Structures are given as C-alpha cells and as structure tokens.
Amino acid sequence: MTNTALFIFFGILMAIGVTGIIMIIGINHRVAMLEKSAGVQQSLIVKIQSILKSKSATNAVAEHAEMIYQDLLQNLIPILAALDIMPRNTSEHPLWRTLGGLIDEYAKNPFVMEKLRRAIKLDNEVKRNVYNYMNRADNLLKHLAESEPDGILTKTFINGLLGQSLTFFTQAYQLANTDNEDK
Numbered sequence: 001m002t003n004t005a006l007f008i009f010f011g012i013l014m015a016i017g018v019t020g021i022i023m024i025i026g027i028n029h030r031v032a033m034l035e036k037s038a039g040v041q042q043s044l045i046v047k048i049q050s051i052l053k054s055k056s057a058t059n060a061v062a063e064h065a066e067m068i069y070q071d072l073l074q075n076l077i078p079i080l081a082a083l084d085i086m087p088r089n090t091s092e093h094p095l096w097r098t099l100g101g102l103i104d105e106y107a108k109n110p111f112v113m114e115k116l117r118r119a120i121k122l123d124n125e126v127k128r129n130v131y132n133y134m135n136r137a138d139n140l141l142k143h144l145a146e147s148e149p150d151g152i153l154t155k156t157f158i159n160g161l162l163g164q165s166l167t168f169f170t171q172a173y174q175l176a177n178t179d180n181e182d183k
Contacts, residue, residue: 068140069095075133076102082119082126083112099161106168113172120176127176130169137166 073095080087080098085105087097106112119126141163144154157163 068136069093072133072136072140073098075129075136078129079116079119079126079133082123083115085112096161099165103161103164103168113168113175116169116172117175120173127173130173134166134169134173137162137169141166 076098088100
C-alpha cells in the first residue's frame with residue numbers, strides 16, 4: 001500500500017469516526033429532548049388527573065346534592081320551629097327557603113341569636129340538631145374547598161346562605177356553651 005492509499009484509508013476512517021461522533025451527539029440531543037418532552041407530558045397528565053379528581057368530587061357532591069340538602073334540612077326544621085321562624089315564600093329548594101327565612105329574620109331582628117342561644121342551652125334536641133347541622137354543613141364546605149378551592153360553587157356556598165347560617169349557628173352554639181361553662 002502506498003502512502004496515498006494509507007492517507008485515504010485513514011481519512012475515510014476519520015470521516016466515519018467524526019460522522020459517528022456527530023450522530024451520537026445528535027442522538028443524545030434527541031434523547032434529551034424526548035426526556036424533557038416526556039417530563040412535560042407527565043406533569044400535564046398529573047395535572048389533568050388532579051383536575052379530573054376534583055371535577056369527579058364536585059360531580060359526586062352535585063349528584064348527591066339532594067340527599068345532602070335533605071340531611072341538612074332535617075336538622076333545620078326543628079330549630080326553626082323552636083325559634084318560630086317561617087321559611088321564605090319562594091320557589092327555591094326547601095333548604096334555601098329555610099335558610100333564607102332564618103337569615104332574613106336575623107337581619108330584621110338580631111334577638112334571634114339570643115333566642116337560639118337559649119334554645120340550645122335549654123333544649124337538648126335543638127342543641128343536637130344545631131350540632132349536627134354545623135358538622136354536616138362544615139364537612140360539605142370543607143369537601144368543596146378541597147375538591148375545588150377557587151371554584152364558583154365553593155365560593156357561592158361559603159359566601160351564601162350555607163356559610164352565613166354556619167357562622168350564625170356557630171356563634172349561638174359557642175355562646176350557649178360559654179354560658180354553661182361559666183356556671
């Protein structure tokens with residue numbers, strides 16, 4: 001073999017080596033891009049799963065809303081009867097009419113808080129119903145807040161009649177229990 005043939009042979013080997021190195025670098029770059037893309041897709045999948053779980057939880061509340069409303073209403077009826085308060089005369093759901101009647105009456109006559117405090121203090125049935133209502137309403141609001149923290153449904157319930165009534169009952173319940181502790 002002549003020097004020229006050796007030179008060409010080593011040149012071809014060098015070209016094959018450089019081409020191989022360039023191909024390896026290109027493949028490594030593509031693999032890195034695929035890993036990055038897979039990471040982004042994985043985070044999107046996790047986010048989608050979280051949203052779907054949240055929506056599923058909210059849908060479960062919506063599907064079972066009537067049962068939840070009836071449970072809350074069953075505790076409210078004896079309380080309003082003890083306070084001699086009538087529900088609103090509207091076409092709303094009975095729960096919202098009942099809560100609306102209570103909140104409307106309290107807005108007109110703040111003495112309703114004192115009447116409720118006395119009823120809780122003197123009537124164990126009213127006390128039990130107020131306690132049950134507070135627990136169930138609070139659990140519903142917590143569930144909504146966990147499943148859809150910034151959702152319109154959560155804000156509507158917390159800022160609406162349910163949240164207002166929960167605050168009202170909690171204050172009266174605490175006042176009644178404070179009176180019992182003072183004696």
